Amino acid sequence: MDIKTLHDADVIGITTAKTAFDTLATAFGQHVENWQHEVIDRLSHSEWTGTAAGHANTRIQTLHNELQAAQQEIGLVSRALQDAYDGFAAAQAHLISALDDAKTHKLTVADDGGITWDKDPNSPNFAGNDADSQVQQIQARITAALNEADHADQTINARLAHLATNASNGTGLDSATAKADTDAANALQQAPAAGTDPNSVKAWWNSLTDAQQQRMILNHPDQIGNLDGIPAAVRNKANQTNLKNLIQNYNLQLTNLGPEPKKMLSVAETNGGPVENPDYTEWKRKRDALQEKLDGFQNIQKRLDGKLDDGLGGPGSNPPLLLLGIGDQGQGRAIISWGDPDKAKNVSSLVPGLNSTLAGVGGGDAKTAKRIYDSAVKSANDNLEPAPSIASVFWLGYDAPQLDGPSVLMKDRAVEGGAAYNQFLAGLRATHEGAPAHVTAQGHSYGSLVVGQATQHPGGLAADDIILVGSPGVGVDKASQLGVGADHVYVGTAKNDPVAAAPAPGMFVPGWAAYEAITNPDGLWHGTDPASQGFGAQRFSVADGTITDSHDNYFGKDHKGGDSLPNIGKIVSGHGNTITREDPR
Known part of the structure; x- marks a missing residue:
């Protein structure tokens, strides 16, 4: 992937293709429904019996299963195209943002990624004393955007190639194949369970486009941040969000405990000597447990924010x-x-x-x-x-x-x-x-x-x-x-x-x-x-x-x-x- 290809890519065309496949899937689904009503239902209510009827019903049911499998496979193409659009659109947006910032800083980016700038302080196009630093940042962002597009290209190409092969050799008409393909597509939207083999987790993560990965971090930070097999930088990003959520949640739980009950019950209330109020005892137990964890979370947050004055x-x-x-x-x-x-x-x-x-x-x-x-x-x-x-x-x-x-x-x-x-x-x-x-x-x-x-x-x-x-x-x-x-x-x-x-x-x-x-x-x-x-x-x-x-x-x-x-x-x-x-x- 190069800068010009990604910059000029017509990603809207992908949505046009997706819409076409959506239309095809809808029409095909209507044909499957008509087949159900006009053929299968009619035969099931007929009086046709015997050996020939048995063979016919078996074959018709097989055709019905194949039609349903084909409908699923068509729908999976549409889902892959949607993911392709999300992935390429995100990469393109990141590239354009980097190029716009380069222009703002008076940097010129060539199609091959090389960056030049005016180093004359007296020139109206002088890029500034921090140009070297800006160039490094812009180059890193451009590289990241191109890598993001490459990643989307590879993952989506593999999915579409698989579905195309199924369509050309007939395996896409097999119910078990369609189910396996559907399960695989669904798995892209759901994190593996805790305890899953880390190599399998890594393979799952790598199968996602960058846009899908970002959605997983955003929607499931607690799962992604603590899942062995996810890259360390990703875990850190997810856990930064997860930590803030935990602090907010524990503050809310402390607030919801309500006011502190009175500590002691009076002689009149106990018909004897004063004793500690059971409601207070339970309230304090819950409060102390919540506060202990909250203190731990907040201390870690301070460490991450560099707010602990110990030089680390x-x-x-x-x-x-x-x-x-x-x-x-x-x-x-x-x-x-x-x-x-x-x-x-x-x-x-x-x-x-x-x-x-x-x-x-x-x-x-x-x-x-x-x-x-x-x-x-x-x-x-x-x-x-x-x-x-x-x-x-x-x-x-x-x-x-x-x-x-x-x-x-x-x-x-x-x-x-x-x-x-x-x-x-x-x-x-x-x-x-x-x-x-x-x-x-x-x-x-x-x-x-x-x-x-x-x-x-x-x-x-x-x-x-x-x-x-x-x-x-x-x-x-x-x-x-x-x-x-x-x-x-x-x-x-x-x-x-x-x-x-x-x-x-x-x-x-x-x-x-x-x-x-x-x-x-x-x-x-x-x-x-x-x-x-x-x-x-x-x-x-x-x-x-x-x-x-x-x-x-x-x-x-x-x-x-x-x-x-x-x-x-x-x-x-x-x-x-x-x-x-x-x-x-």
Whole structure:
């Protein structure tokens, strides 16, 4: 597609063709209806019986099915032409807008896309001191419009070619074929269900024209933004809308709770001492739950807007901050990424653990992901790599256990979270551009158990390296069982980390302690200690820390975790062979 072809294209002619096919479909439908009334209905009410009648009725019914299939196929041509018009009209409008802006800025665009301008400040046609910047923007917009037209051309051509083949070879008269074609056309207007194979999701997304894609983002931001297999930039765009909708919705729900009931019931109301009003108790429970999520959503919005005064910036920062997931399921869901994982050479994805909440994602958790990013960039620079390309994801796609109950002692949240995390990384693998990225799956605290469970799904985890820090066990006995090779499993454990030293459950059962110590000396609450020699992973150096701070210092600034963060950066950037090592315990 070139500029002149798209600019001069008579897209209105497509609507003329669509109208003609609509007329044909209507007329054909009337013939099918007449066939039903004048032939089939008459025969069904006749007295004609016998062998010949049976054969005739069978053949007539077959003809009726073929006519109905043909009617469906004609209608599908009309739908394809409508999508063609929408796609080409949008691309043409984008091109014309870019060319008009170029003219406004006194830039001349040639048919081949080259741009020239007057650089003489004394000339009445001087393009201005910002001409270079304007040229880059205009060129990018022109390229995007041409690519949009090419995409529409390819997808619509494939649909029309398929329907034309059906018409020429007779397969379009088959009811099953017509149904399959109709289902495929309907699928273009409906997002795949959550949990669909990411490669299938990617294929579906690529089958849409740009105009159809934009309609899906506009009409279904919650589905598109959280669907693994959708490109990261698209997910970010959809989730920006979804986040604003969630904030609006939760503000509305808080308003609809009504005024606060009185807190206490009087002696007269209870025929006894004053007690807390049950209506107040329920109102407060609902209010607190809504407010907690709203605070989390608003904090993430502030982070994206660059309104948190901590120097990390927002959407215009370098690297860009993308919102890859947001939702209010359970305790809340949020996935953010410093850098675009679809374009990065090295991708890290951290799963948090104990006490992680939605409210923390926009604050300290965003800082953690950025520290990993910075450490990986430094490692790449130290190894003299040109233009290091990193993406650092913070993945809160599950209900992390809290210290308000026994959830941290159970495996069920890790099993559920592991399935979602496995799907997420598969999605990143599917949408990555160019050569596959070097992917590092990271798990901190209970999050390491989530990563461990994610590796146990058929096909394994779409990761090249695994980092486990502050781990209470990952649900397997050997590093080799995690599917990436024991030499690609890295473990960091602070000497004084209480979580990474939580004993196996049997140690708390009278009579079992001695047996457990003998039969499973490296046992933790969720399996074999990943830092033990028997587990077989590579252990990297971290600071001992104290019993109160060591668990949270693995990604800490100012080297509170010793060599921990620099080692993590080396692994993420693909230089795990340069880590500072520590002997397993």
